[in-house]
Amino acid sequence: MKEVNKSVPKKDGMGLTVGKPAYTEDLAPQNALTVKVLRSPYPFARIKNIDTEKAEKLKGVKCVLTYKNVPRNIVTRAGQGYPEPSPHDKFILDEYVRYIGDEVAAVAAEDEVTAVEALKLIEVEYEKLEPVLDFERAEGHPSIIHPEKEAHEMFPTGFNPSKNIAAEYHMSFGDLDKTLKKCDYVVSERYYTQAQNHTAMETHSSFAYVDINGRLNIVSSTQTPFHARRIVGEALGLPLDKIRVIKPRIGGGYGGKQALHGEFLVALVALRTGRSAKLIYTREEVFEATYTRHPMRIDVTIGADKDGNIKAIDMEILSNTGAYAEHALTVFMVAGSKTLPLYNKAEAVRFGGKVVYTNHTPAGAFRGYGAVQGNFALEATIDKLALAVGKDPVEFRVQNMIKEGETSPVFKIMGEGTEGVDMTVDSCKLEYCVKRGMELCGWKDKYPRKQIGKNKVRGIGSAIAMQGSGIPCIDMGSAVIKLNDGGFFNLMVGATDIGTGSDTILAQIAAEALGVSTDKVVVYSSDTDLTPFDCGAYASSTTYVSGNAVYRAGRKMKGLIEKAGAERFGVSKDEVEFDGEFIRTKDGRNSVSLSQLSTELYYSNKQKQLMVCESFCGEVSPPPFLAGFAEVEVDLETGKVDLIDYTAVVDCGTPINPNLARIQIEGGLVQGIGMTMFEGVKYGENGKLLTNNFLQYRIPSRKDINKLTVEFAESYEPSGPFGAKSVGEIGTDTPPAAITNAIYNAIGVRVTKLPVTPEYILMELKKKMK
Amino acid sequence: MKINLKINNINRDIDVEPGEVLYDVLRRCGFTSIKKACGTSSCGVCTVLLDGMPVPSCSYLAVKADGHNITTIEGIKEEADRIGKFMVEEGAVQCGFCSPGFLLTVIAMEREIENPDSQGIKNYLAGNLCRCSGYEGQLRAVKKYMGVSE
Numbered sequence: 032m033k034e035v036n037k038s039v040p041k042k043d044g045m046g047l048t049v050g051k052p053a054y055t056e057d058l059a060p061q062n063a064l065t066v067k068v069l070r071s072p073y074p075f076a077r078i079k080n081i082d083t084e085k086a087e088k089l090k091g092v093k094c095v096l097t098y099k100n101v102p103r104n105i106v107t108r109a110g111q112g113y114p115e116p117s118p119h120d121k122f123i124l125d126e127y128v129r130y131i132g133d134e135v136a137a138v139a140a141e142d143e144v145t146a147v148e149a150l151k152l153i154e155v156e157y158e159k160l161e162p163v164l165d166f167e168r169a170e171g172h173p174s175i176i177h178p179e180k181e182a183h184e185m186f187p188t189g190f191n192p193s194k195n196i197a198a199e200y201h202m203s204f205g206d207l208d209k210t211l212k213k214c215d216y217v218v219s220e221r222y223y224t225q226a227q228n229h230t231a232m233e234t235h236s237s238f239a240y241v242d243i244n245g246r247l248n249i250v251s252s253t254q255t256p257f258h259a260r261r262i263v264g265e266a267l268g269l270p271l272d273k274i275r276v277i278k279p280r281i282g283g284g285y286g287g288k289q290a291l292h293g294e295f296l297v298a299l300v301a302l303r304t305g306r307s308a309k310l311i312y313t314r315e316e317v318f319e320a321t322y323t324r325h326p327m328r329i330d331v332t333i334g335a336d337k338d339g340n341i342k343a344i345d346m347e348i349l350s351n352t353g354a355y356a357e358h359a360l361t362v363f364m365v366a367g368s369k370t371l372p373l374y375n376k377a378e379a380v381r382f383g384g385k386v387v388y389t390n391h392t393p394a395g396a397f398r399g400y401g402a403v404q405g406n407f408a409l410e411a412t413i414d415k416l417a418l419a420v421g422k423d424p425v426e427f428r429v430q431n432m433i434k435e436g437e438t439s440p441v442f443k444i445m446g447e448g449t450e451g452v453d454m455t456v457d458s459c460k461l462e463y464c465v466k467r468g469m470e471l472c473g474w475k476d477k478y479p480r481k482q483i484g485k486n487k488v489r490g491i492g493s494a495i496a497m498q499g500s501g502i503p504c505i506d507m508g509s510a511v512i513k514l515n516d517g518g519f520f521n522l523m524v525g526a527t528d529i530g531t532g533s534d535t536i537l538a539q540i541a542a543e544a545l546g547v548s549t550d551k552v553v554v555y556s557s558d559t560d561l562t563p564f565d566c567g568a569y570a571s572s573t574t575y576v577s578g579n580a581v582y583r584a585g586r587k588m589k590g591l592i593e594k595a596g597a598e599r600f601g602v603s604k605d606e607v608e609f610d611g612e613f614i615r616t617k618d619g620r621n622s623v624s625l626s627q628l629s630t631e632l633y634y635s636n637k638q639k640q641l642m643v644c645e646s647f648c649g650e651v652s653p654p655p656f657l658a659g660f661a662e663v664e665v666d667l668e669t670g671k672v673d674l675i676d677y678t679a680v681v682d683c684g685t686p687i688n689p690n691l692a693r694i695q696i697e698g699g700l701v702q703g704i705g706m707t708m709f710e711g712v713k714y715g716e717n718g719k720l721l722t723n724n725f726l727q728y729r730i731p732s733r734k735d736i737n738k739l740t741v742e743f744a745e746s747y748e749p750s751g752p753f754g755a756k757s758v759g760e761i762g763t764d765t766p767p768a769a770i771t772n773a774i775y776n777a778i779g780v781r782v783t784k785l786p787v788t789p790e791y792i793l794m795e796l797k798k799k800m801k
Numbered sequence: 802m803k804i805n806l807k808i809n810n811i812n813r814d815i816d817v818e819p820g821e822v823l824y825d826v827l828r829r830c831g832f833t834s835i836k837k838a839c840g841t842s843s844c845g846v847c848t849v850l851l852d853g854m855p856v857p858s859c860s861y862l863a864v865k866a867d868g869h870n871i872t873t874i875e876g877i878k879e880e881a882d883r884i885g886k887f888m889v890e891e892g893a894v895q896c897g898f899c900s901p902g903f904l905l906t907v908i909a910m911e912r913e914i915e916n917p918d919s920q921g922i923k924n925y926l927a928g929n930l931c932r933c934s935g936y937e938g939q940l941r942a943v944k945k946y947m948g949v950s951e
């Protein structure tokens with residue numbers, strides 16, 4: 032392999048590093064109207080009256096939108112495949128507002144100052160309603176958050192808005208109760224995870240204009256341009272042929288830009304005023320009015336026999352989707368479907384629970400997508416069980432975990448919102464990952480703890496994780512390759528590079544398949560008019576799903592080049608091969624460079640355009656695996672926890688670009704570390720988010736990260752492009768469990784609620800003393 | 802009111818509002834390399850150099866900059882390219898949104914401290930947040946660029 036498994040520099044790397052205009056706001060026309068949103072000050076209310084007259088009269092105001100003058104079509108903004116597993120429960124603007132930050136009205140004005148001024152002139156009379164702020168009391172609460180008759184599910188998902196239930200799901204195999212009774216060791220625990228915010232550095236941004244042909248063009252920081260086109264069409268009642276969505280460079284997404292935020296409003300303003308219109312979220316708006324990770328309560332029970340063989344696993348979840356049910360069912364299901372197969376020898380497994388509505392900021396997709404929450408609960412309980420059995424937790428894992436060539440009944444039973452697919456894991460180097468990780472972190476010396484001075488103890492902990500590679504049988508990616516004169520190629524993909532480097536790794540895959548060098552492949556991505564379809568950047572799909580489409584297209588183009596060469600030489604195709612630069616007959620008599628052949632094809636000999644299109648929709652979703660090891664130091668006096676070292680060994684098949692794969696893992700780890708140790712979420716009494724800026728909501732800084740050690744296992748996934756699996760999410764999954772297991776090993780305190788704070792540690796230490 | 806800024810060595814008289822921050826003024830003047838992420842001087846993304854020192858332009862009043870030298874990435878293309886190359890070769894750039902502010906801070910560090918070690922680098926750059934990279938790649942790149950071995 033010449034072009035893959037090689038750290039080719041990221042194609043857009045230099046341009047981005049030196050600040051070339053590339054992101055949505057950089058590209059918005061200078062004279063675009065500024066759109067600002069009036070947001071609800073109440074967690075739950077009905078708008079009794081809204082008077083926009085004064086605002087409309089203000090000089091410079093061009094358009095004011097309220098629920099009274101926008102189309103009333105109910106959609107989900109979730110940005111998923113169609114039909115969506117998320118219920119349709121959101122209007123562009125509604126007479127009900129369901130959380131502090133929900134949209135009440137929008138103003139478009141010549142400049143920001145005027146738009147902000149106009150917001151103040153809008154007079155709103157609210158009927159305040161009793162909010163649902165405690166998700167453990169949401170079901171059956173007297174306040175019904177979605178009373179609107181239009182709300183509906185697209186297929187059975189357990190949707191029951193009259194009880195504030197957004198989704199419900201249960202599955203089981205084997206007889207759980209009976210199996211648990213027979214177990215020699217049974218442990219249980221209850222865990223809580225918080226509403227982590229993505230905090231992509233670029234806030235959600237979009238602008239829209241009507242082009243010379245009268246079509247609506249939207250430029251947006253979206254992870255899902257094709258879904259965005261479909262959903263904007265649905266919400267506005269606009270035929271899809273009237274809409275184009277373009278994704279420029281994106282300043283980070285991590286799931287937070289999978290959904291639509293702002294696109295409806297800029298589109299409406301552009302259509303109504305004929306002017307371009309932009310909406311750039313403030314940081315506060317991102318915190319209060321986009322998405323969070325779904326907070327969950329997770330109950331786990333696991334049983335093992337006397338030899339430490341896991342026999343039964345029970346996982347029961349209550350998930351909080353906030354005011355709208357975006358990704359409600361699927362995130363919750365992934366908490367089981369991407370964790371339970373890790374221990375595939377269990378004879379009885381039960382998984383189930385509910386997702387409830389509350390009057391909080393909606394939850395949505397976030398890197399790891401439920402697997403993080405599920406992994407925290409499962410892997411912490413595994414440690415607890417290992418201790419009960421009297422085994423080293425790592426050896427206990429190795430004894431019970433899934434191995435190459437094996438399967439799990441969970442694969443078939445659980446998909447994302449629907450049934451899953453039967454599959455064996457054809458590439459799984461988890462055992463290597465675990466053993467190598469133990470070596471790298473010095474497990475044998477460090478487990479379980481070491482006293483460091485009088486008041487400090489170090490502990491080491493571990494966790495394993497799996498993710499997927501796209502949603503099988505649902506998510507499709509496609510690629511077009513075009514040969515140009517001079518012998519270079521255009522690769523057009525719908526796949527969405529959100530900073531991940533997907534443009535680069537897809538070019539590498541194309542180059543490898545064609546046999547040319549990566550710099551001969553020019554990529555254009557994510558434009559609904561000009562590129563073929565792709566579901567978008569989510570569910571760890573790009574390397575595997577889009578990558579396979581690119582691989583197929585590359586192979587096909589290579590065949591076309593050889594055929595054109597054969598025609599030129601007047602021989603049969605089998606007699607010709609293309610080596611990346613020259614097309615030759617195998618007998619060595621004829622040869623022509625690609626550069627010359629392609630130029631002839633344009634201008635002088637058997638003229639035609641060589642172009643191919645291929646698609647890929649996976650039948651399986653090969654999981655990447657990771658073994659994570661955390662070493663922490665706990666200060667017994669202050670309760671402060673420092674992360675000394677984090678080691679991760681990863682099986683993502685062939686890393687197409689080792690540097691970019693590594694940084695995906697490192698970035699994922701630090702987001703998981705943030706969730707575990709730093710990113711506290713606080714609400715005021717009325718449901719107001721208090722942690723709505725970077726002063727109150729602390730993401731890890733470089734000083735918080737002492738040492739990350741990342742390595743890749745040698746692995747080859749037979750169904751992946753050149754052996755690759757995806758790598759985007761798996762890094763996020765292990766820190767919550769590995770770090771809290773390390774804390775337990777250090778001081779005997781089991782952290783069951785995230786994030787870990789010094790107060791929490793001190794309180795638990797005090798309890799232990801008693 | 803009118804202020805005078807020497808932006809990337811070119812003197813400009815600019816009309817500003819009394820409460821306007823440097824970030825808005827510079828973007829308005831077409832310096833789009835400057836990004837904003839927090840608006841509360843907590844992330845370093847909007848960093849520019851004021852008389853060579855890094856300041857958060859999102860929270861720096863434009864009037865306070867009157868008569869001073871401002872440097873943005875547009876003004877130090879060669880240095881930026883040099884550091885940028887190390888960043889890209891290390892694979893340390895993901896979304897890139899934090900990069901311009903980061904690069905300017907690295908340049909200021911280079912001028913300010915001689916032979917920093919890893920911890921020194923981390924301390925100097927602590928105010929520059931990055932949500933994508935996990936920081937390690939950036940550290941590797943800066944160490945290589947500055948020839949720090951340990």
Ligand code: FES
Nearest residue numbers: 838839842845859
């Ligand atoms: S945007 Fe200025 S410091 Fe964050």
Ligand code: FES
Nearest residue numbers: 896897931932933
């Ligand atoms: S590269 Fe995305 S925030 Fe730093």
